[in-house]
Amino acid sequence: MLWVDKYRPKTLDRVIVHEEVAQNLKKLAAEQDCPHLLFHGPSGSGKKTLIMALLREMFGPSADKVKVENQTWKVDAGTRNIDVELTTLASSHHVEMNPADAGFQDRYVVQEVIKEMAKNRPIDTKGKKGFKVLVLNEVDKLSREAQHSLRRTMEKYSASCHLILCCNSSSKVTEAVRSRCLNVRISAPTDNEIVKVLEFIGKKEGLNLPAGFALRLAEKSNRSLRRAILLFETCRVQQYPFSSNQAIPAMDWEEYVMEIASDIMKEQSPKRLFQVRGKLYELLTNCIPAEIILKRLLYELLKKLDSELKHEVSYWAAYYEHRMRLGQKSIFHLEAFVAKFMSIYKGFLIATFG
Amino acid sequence: MAPLLRSSQPWVEKYRPRQVKDVAHQDEVVRVLTNTLETANCPHMLFYGPPGTGKTTTALAIAYQLFGPELYKKRVLELNASDDRGINVVRTKIKDFAAVAVGSVHQGYPCPPYKIIILDEADSMTEDAQNALRRTMETYSKVTRFFFICNYISRIIEPLASRCAKFRFKPLTEEIMSKRILHICQEEGLNLDPEALSSLSSIAQGDLRRAITYLQYGARTFGSYISSRELISVSGVVPEEVVQALYSACRSGNFDLADKEAKNVIAEGYPVSQVLSQLFDIIVQSDDITDEQKSRICKKLAEADKCLVDGADEYLQLLDVTSNTMRAICNLPEQFSYES
Numbered sequence: 245m246l247w248v249d250k251y252r253p254k255t256l257d258r259v260i261v262h263e264e265v266a267q268n269l270k271k272l273a274a275e276q277d278c279p280h281l282l283f284h285g286p287s288g289s290g291k292k293t294l295i296m297a298l299l300r301e302m303f304g305p306s307a308d309k310v311k312v313e314n315q316t317w318k319v320d321a322g323t324r325n326i327d328v329e330l331t332t333l334a335s336s337h338h339v340e341m342n343p344a345d346a347g348f349q350d351r352y353v354v355q356e357v358i359k360e361m362a363k364n365r366p367i368d369t370k371g372k373k374g375f376k377v378l379v380l381n382e383v384d385k386l387s388r389e390a391q392h393s394l395r396r397t398m399e400k401y402s403a404s405c406h407l408i409l410c411c412n413s414s415s416k417v418t419e420a421v422r423s424r425c426l427n428v429r430i431s432a433p434t435d436n437e438i439v440k441v442l443e444f445i446g447k448k449e450g451l452n453l454p455a456g457f458a459l460r461l462a463e464k465s466n467r468s469l470r471r472a473i474l475l476f477e478t479c480r481v482q483q484y485p486f487s488s489n490q491a492i493p494a495m496d497w498e499e500y501v502m503e504i505a506s507d508i509m510k511e512q513s514p515k516r517l518f519q520v521r522g523k524l525y526e527l528l529t530n531c532i533p534a535e536i537i538l539k540r541l542l543y544e545l546l547k548k549l550d551s552e553l554k555h556e557v558s559y560w561a562a563y564y565e566h567r568m569r570l571g572q573k574s575i576f577h578l579e580a581f582v583a584k585f586m587s588i589y590k591g592f593l594i595a596t597f598g
Numbered sequence: 599m600a601p602l603l604r605s606s607q608p609w610v611e612k613y614r615p616r617q618v619k620d621v622a623h624q625d626e627v628v629r630v631l632t633n634t635l636e637t638a639n640c641p642h643m644l645f646y647g648p649p650g651t652g653k654t655t656t657a658l659a660i661a662y663q664l665f666g667p668e669l670y671k672k673r674v675l676e677l678n679a680s681d682d683r684g685i686n687v688v689r690t691k692i693k694d695f696a697a698v699a700v701g702s703v704h705q706g707y708p709c710p711p712y713k714i715i716i717l718d719e720a721d722s723m724t725e726d727a728q729n730a731l732r733r734t735m736e737t738y739s740k741v742t743r744f745f746f747i748c749n750y751i752s753r754i755i756e757p758l759a760s761r762c763a764k765f766r767f768k769p770l771t772e773e774i775m776s777k778r779i780l781h782i783c784q785e786e787g788l789n790l791d792p793e794a795l796s797s798l799s800s801i802a803q804g805d806l807r808r809a810i811t812y813l814q815y816g817a818r819t820f821g822s823y824i825s826s827r828e829l830i831s832v833s834g835v836v837p838e839e840v841v842q843a844l845y846s847a848c849r850s851g852n853f854d855l856a857d858k859e860a861k862n863v864i865a866e867g868y869p870v871s872q873v874l875s876q877l878f879d880i881i882v883q884s885d886d887i888t889d890e891q892k893s894r895i896c897k898k899l900a901e902a903d904k905c906l907v908d909g910a911d912e913y914l915q916l917l918d919v920t921s922n923t924m925r926a927i928c929n930l931p932e933q934f935s936y937e938s
Contacts, residue, residue: 285867415871432865562918575599
């Protein structure tokens with residue numbers, strides 16, 4: 245088992261990083277009228293871990309016995325029938341799903357599937373909980389209509405069904421949904437907290453961890469705990485015992501983006517643009533999300549630029565990312581950004597060096 | 599709702615007024631509706647206003663008071679955005695319900711000779727569906743009344759709006775809100791000091807539902823004594839220091855510092871839309887930047903807000919806003935120099 249899974253805290257008491265949040269959640273779980281919850285925070289900060297621990301706190305060990313189901317719902321949408329396919333993860337007390345997977349049909353999932361689930365009271369009343377829990381992932385990816393549909397469902401069936409929503413950016417969740425939930429902000433762990441966790445794991449595994457090394461891992465991980473633990477494990481495989489100046493491998497796609505960035509800086513011509521296009525395609529076909537490529541590319545470029553250019557480049561990055569969201573083919577917008585950058589940089593070079 | 603499960607209900611539901619006269623702060627509407635209760639005469643209605651001002655509550659309460667619990671099912675049809683309300687539903691379900699003649703009268707309630715159709719969140723109905731309603735409303739006006747409820751009246755097509763009596767629901771004033779909150783505190787045995795009370799009213803910004811929800815969450819997590827700091831932490835308002843740090847990074851004119859602050863905001867998981875609106879407050883109120891600079895910054899804030907609604911990346915938008923703010927404050931030209 246990977247260390248990330250092996251050392252995932254199982255109960256709220258054993259959480260190391262977000263202790264305060266965990267204690268509050270524990271109090272909530274003890275009450276009957278636990279409100280709807282909205283967990284938001286950057287990836288790798290421990291949202292999912294906390295949710296699972298919370299469910300365990302509420303329902304005991306039976307929350308662990310989950311089964312994966314791939315169900316198809318037939319939805320009657322007036323003139324036609326639509327089949328909605330969705331994977332759910334269900335125990336006897338909770339159902340977890342990712343409604344945004346249904347794409348543009350997510351409205352039907354919310355209107356039919358979730359409402360149906362929310363309507364039915366749990367049969368098992370001998371347990372002390374008279375409600376069940378629906379965990380919805382990536383609610384920020386839901387369309388506006390789907391989020392609107394969620395509003396009244398949340399109120400009407402609140403006695404028998406409690407929702408736990410989970411998302412990365414709560415700006416994309418409508419105000420109406422947000423105001424019906426208790427917002428739980430999960431911040432990314434600081435470097436010191438990551439070091440603490442790494443030392444904890446090191447001790448459990450019986451490893452000898454040089455002092456500076458854990459800190460370097462933490463800095464490299466960009467405040468993502470998952471990333472840090474994965475890196476830690478990779479380093480363990482590469483070289484043990486650790487030396488404090490051991491090389492920490494970067495992700496291969498990051499190196500690739502770095503390469504693209506230096507390509508762009510070296511030469512600004514249509515020919516180079518064509519080559520870069522090939523590389524961008526390579527990244528996209530390897531399932532790296534386009535906005536992550538763009539952000540990383542901006543990060544790499546900003547490192548090399550003069551401050552007067554930084555404003556301009558970050559403006560265009562935001563501009564093309566917005567365009568990308570509205571459009572369909574992300575390669576166009578990535579390429580447009582690269583072309584724009586080349587033109588700006590060329591202009592800058594000519595103005596400075598003649 | 600089954601009384602058995604009452605304890606597990608959110609307070610918003612628990613303290614929802616059951617009678618029209620209990621609805622706070624909306625005097626006009628209450629006056630018209632009490633009149634309706636006496637004379638049993640009522641036009642089509644359109645309730646609009648910001649969230650949490652009591653629109654749905656009022657509609658449900660009047661329906662309940664008119665018909666009583668037994669006839670309620672037969673006489674009232676409640677549809678909201680969680681139901682499919684395409685044109686097909688309007689043509690079949692609503693029309694069928696509207697066409698049915700009214701039956702017996704139940705003792706003890708006014709039971710006027712019509713049915714009520716409540717269309718909640720009507721602004722999320724499609725235009726086609728709204729158009730299909732027009733004729734239905736007129737044809738069956740003898741036996742059916744429509745109540746539309748929406749946040750934005752501009753999303754309701756003009757022909758529908760002109761067929762209804764319009765009522766605007768005002769955001770609640772702080773006094774009224776405090777009175778209501780104190781009442782709940784008393785019922786629930788909570789201890790709320792005046793400072794916490796006033797900060798709760800100001801966070802909620804006229805939205806009573808939000809105030810009650812925060813109050814409940816605060817009570818659940820912090821016990822029966824709640825201070826104002828704890829309420830702020832529950833409400834998801836970004837702490838003042840964070841926004842100030844961002845703003846002073848903009849003033850410093852150092853791009854890398856601003857970039858670092860923007861990354862920090864994202865890593866801490868604060869909602870960027872909230873950060874932007876608080877940044878807006880700071881900028882509008884600050885004395886040492888000129889009006890021209892302010893307007894330049896605000897223009898960008900508005901653009902970024904729209905982009906966020908479209909689903910653009912939070913970090914890039916925030917970075918763009920900070921970079922623009924910095925250029926405005928440091929009097930750098932608005933046009934980029936190397937753009938061709």
